[in-house]
Amino acid sequence: xxxxxxxxxxxxxxxxxxxxxxxxxxxxxxxxxxxxxxxxxxxxxxxxxxxxxxxxxxxxxxxxxxxxxxxxxxxxxxxxxxxxxxxxxxxxxxxxxxxxxxxxxxxxxxxxxxxxxxxxxxxxxxxxxxxxxxxxxxxxxxxxxxxxxxxxxxxxxxxxxxxxxxxxxxxxxxxxxxxxxxxxxxxxxxxxxxxxxxxxxxxxxxxxxxxxxxxxxxxxxxxxxxxxxxxxx
Numbered sequence: 001x002x003x004x005x006x007x008x009x010x011x012x013x014x015x016x017x018x019x020x021x022x023x024x025x026x027x028x029x030x031x032x033x034x035x036x037x038x039x040x041x042x043x044x045x046x047x048x049x050x051x052x053x054x055x056x057x058x059x060x061x062x063x064x065x066x067x068x069x070x071x072x073x074x075x076x077x078x079x080x081x082x083x084x085x086x087x088x089x090x091x092x093x094x095x096x097x098x099x100x101x102x103x104x105x106x107x108x109x110x111x112x113x114x115x116x117x118x119x120x121x122x123x124x125x126x127x128x129x130x131x132x133x134x135x136x137x138x139x140x141x142x143x144x145x146x147x148x149x150x151x152x153x154x155x156x157x158x159x160x161x162x163x164x165x166x167x168x169x170x171x172x173x174x175x176x177x178x179x180x181x182x183x184x185x186x187x188x189x190x191x192x193x194x195x196x197x198x199x200x201x202x203x204x205x206x207x208x209x210x211x212x213x214x215x216x217x218x219x220x221x222x223x224x225x226x227x228x229x230x231x232x233x
Contacts (some may be wrong), residue, residue, distance in 0.1 A: 002032045003106070005099055005142070006082030011050075011090035012040040017195060018049055024093040024193075026055070029098035033057065036076040041066030042128030046090075069161040070154035077148055086142045088164075092120060093193040101189060102142040113182035114172060116141045122193040135174050140162040140193035147182055160211055161218045168222055177226050 007025050011018055025035050038061045039047050046154075050060050061075055077085060084106065086099065104113045119137035121130035141163075151170060154162045167173035171180040 002030070003033060003083040003103060004081060005030065005033045005084045005086055005103060006076075006080035006145075007033055007035045007086045007088055007094075007099070008038070008073060008076035008080060009035065009088050009090055010038045010040050010069050010076065011042065011046055012066060012069075013042050013044045014045060014090035015042075015044045015046045015049060017091040018046050021088065021090050021093060022050075022053060022058075024095075025088070027096050028094065028099045028104060029097050033099060034059065034080065034082060036061065038072040038076045038151065039063060040069065040072040068156065068159040068162075070158050073162070074153040074156065077145075077153055080145075083145055084142050085145055085148065087190070088139060089108055089194075091195040092119075092139045093195070098140075098143075098191045101146045102140075102191060104140075105185065105187070106144070106170075109183075109185075111183055112144075112185060113147050114141065114143045114170070114184035115187065116184070117187045117189045117191040119192045119194045120190050121196050123196045127193060136163070136167050136172070136186070137192065137194070139194050151181060155221060157217050158214055158221070160214045165218055165221055169225055177222070178229055 007020065021201060022035065025033070034057045036059045039050070040063050042162040042173050047062070061079060063072060063075065073087060084103065086102070088094065102115050106112050116136055117140040118131055119139045128226050147170070155165045158165055164173065168178065170182050171178040172182065172184040
């Protein structure tokens with residue numbers, strides 16, 4: 001039997017991009033999937049767009065207020081049923097064979113806990129050949145459900161850097177001071193397209209104080225994790 005995969009997509013005011021994101025998930029060659037969409041208190045028309053998707057393998061959740069991406073992702077995981085979890089941002093896309101390729105790595109290596117690969121930049125409706133420069137391309141990650149059960153979900157005090165905190169906590173980020181807790185593998189295959197658009201720059205300028213706050217929370221969190229690691233018997 002083919003293992004079930006949960007694609008989790010939190011969104012906040014993503015009316016320009018959510019449809020294309022969801023459609024890329026529906027066009028996967030791997031059919032044993034569910035898509036879980038979580039509205040993190042949007043104030044635009046994203047929720048109306050999402051309501052048009054009535055397929056049984058799409059779940060739509062609504063948070064009562066804007067709680068942040070970490071809370072939204074954790075809510076999606078709680079409502080998911082897949083053996084594997086594939087997080088995706090609402091403005092990014094998956095190539096048609098993305099899920100199938102990643103699942104195959106798990107089937108080939110039952111001890112594998114996490115797979116990630118390459119994300120190519122998508123701008124103005126097309127790929128421009130740019131390979132995202134990052135240690136871990138968050139859009140390409142797939143994890144076993146058991147990872148979240150063993151080590152917990154996303155750190156909810158963080159509204160950004162939530163992915164990096166998780167990779168540090170699991171010890172899979174190259175700069176993490178912690179020893180690896182899971183078996184992870186990076187491969188040179190394209191698993192996702194990440195969208196580049198002007199709104200990202202504008203958003204960054206608007207929430208700059210929030211980003212600085214998250215940086216401090218992140219640094220404090222990592223120090224706590226290191227301290228806890230050292231005090232273990």
